Amino acid sequence: MVTIKDIAARLQVSPSTVGRALADDPRISAATKKRVTEVANEMGYVANLAARMMRGVSSNLIGLVLPDIRNSFYATIAHALSKCVQGAGFQLTLSETEDDRMVELQHLRELASANVAGIIIVPSAKPHREAVRLLKMQPHVQLIRRESAIGDQFFGIDDTQAIYDATNHLIELGHRRIAYIGGTDDLPTGAARLRGYQKALEPLPRSGKAGPDLVRLGTPGSVEFGREAIRALLSQANAPTAVVAGSVRITQGVLEELTARRISVPDQLSVVGFGDEVGFSWWGPGLTTIGLPVHDLATACGLWFVHQIRHGESARAPYSSIATSTLIMRGSTRELLTVTRERTSAASRSKSTA
Template sequence: MKRVTLKDVAARAGVSFSTVSRALNDRPEISAQTKAQVNAACKELGYIPNIAARGLVRRETRTIGLLVPDISNDYFAGVALAVEETARENGYRVLVCSSLRDPVRESEALDGLLSQQVDGVILAPVSVTSARQLEQMLQSVPHIYLGNNHSDTCSYVVVDNKRGAYEATRYLLCLGHRNILFLGGHTDSLTRQYRVRGFRKAMEETADTKAQELVECNSAQQTDRMIEHLLREKDLPDAIFAYSDRIALRVLQAADECGIAIPDQLSLMGFDNISYADLPRINLTTVSQHKGRIGHTAVLRLLAQIGGSTEQTVDVLKPELMIRGTCRARSVR
């Protein structure tokens, strides 16, 4: 089968070869009617533009890089889906890389994306420390950060983690809980620091409370052992506020193995609202970050930068408390 060329498209559209080229490159001097004629001819003939070649001419690849700590994590998978969909709607492809929470692998992944000549990058650094190194690599590249791990001069999209944690803790306090443990997250994560600030603020505003905090261990196995040890203690907290739904699910599993009924003996709060948090057997009370809005907003802000905008943008999205079945009033027990 003969390969369709620009000359074939020009003949079908009834315009010159150069007009077809300029129409496909969305040049402003070409009218909307002519562009529509050319696009219709392309569709009729089955012509697929050579994006790579056009990118060389225009010095762009119509490609966005997305770098996240763990693409298997439900939160980042949800954000990635929204990024890909919004990018596609705007004529861009997305290259996705996962650092597996390793700073060395993270910088290597970013280097790989930049070597692919991506037009811009959306990234969620492992920590504040690694963000500083990545920022040096991105000095001449449009980029948007996801979350709190970044410098103050960068553009970013984030959920108000402090507010979300504050409202979640207030809800637990209103249920009569006074001994509350904040569990999980790593000490070098600024996201954790904001959530802890919200937790502490709510606890400090209420009299006769006992606030406890435990960070995650270096491995999932160690974290599981820590949770099991915690649940086998004689003096259980009234409630556990997990840094993430992932940690909350580990608490649910460990509680079941230890014979502790949630919420009858222990209330449990998560953070993220992962896709299966509302399943009947889980029914986790949690804080929603609205993953779709985060990904959508990040792409639109990045495209503005790619288009020439130099304005720093800060989008702080409002979280939402999702009240389900893992929390109960203390007096009911």
């Protein structure tokens, strides 16, 4: 294994000069750093992380803790962050929790033991007390979800406004029996999105408001929950005329079930999805959906975090950045009058056939 002494012998300089050059010490000239780096790469030198940790030096790793990498929403975040921190000389390491607070704690312990430069986390609903303590001991920032116990540095999306805009769009089209399928309200994102749905319905007369029978809350990362929820809603005697989905995976489940049941969208049901995944634009008549600036949000978070780490400011002042969504209009929503006529026409055709 190539050591710092080997590089020093090759360059005929002291080992301390090589060590400082590789650590980007300001006392070493740019020309020397360049020569040392070139020779180190040529000789296949790999830094000894354990030795660095013993000296109290942080690694160049940044931990990313996510609930579910199968969700393309989070996959996009991971990709954007990886490219962002890599360009700044750091490397991203990924941990998946599946929203299990004990798994989350285990990952945070391992990241802390590796002396990572910092941690970017999408926290679980109720992080373990030790998990909170570990995060507060090192640079960290919350992404997408904000847990007040962890801290005040956060990058996220205005979830309440996003679902408000989607629901209000359906109200403007004349819909009143509007269903909502979203994540559980023990998650900050789930609670915020449910508030958006409820806020949009508030101005309606009491007689025209949708009741609790039109709300289904469950696991936001479950496609199967989306399928089960829309199946149950459509089986009601007074079924909804429109539905808003509150997560990417729930949207996928809803679309799968509607396709399997051959529900005509928007003739029989108007649909607004969450996120703009590959395929949403050409699904059926094209899905009207909530467009999210996921890539830009993750990149902004990464750039800010790297700056904070380099300047030693990451655990200091509170910071919050909230991005806005965009309602992308396609063909999956129509006026209620059209839906009513289609249902009446379908019923008439059924009677004549009988």
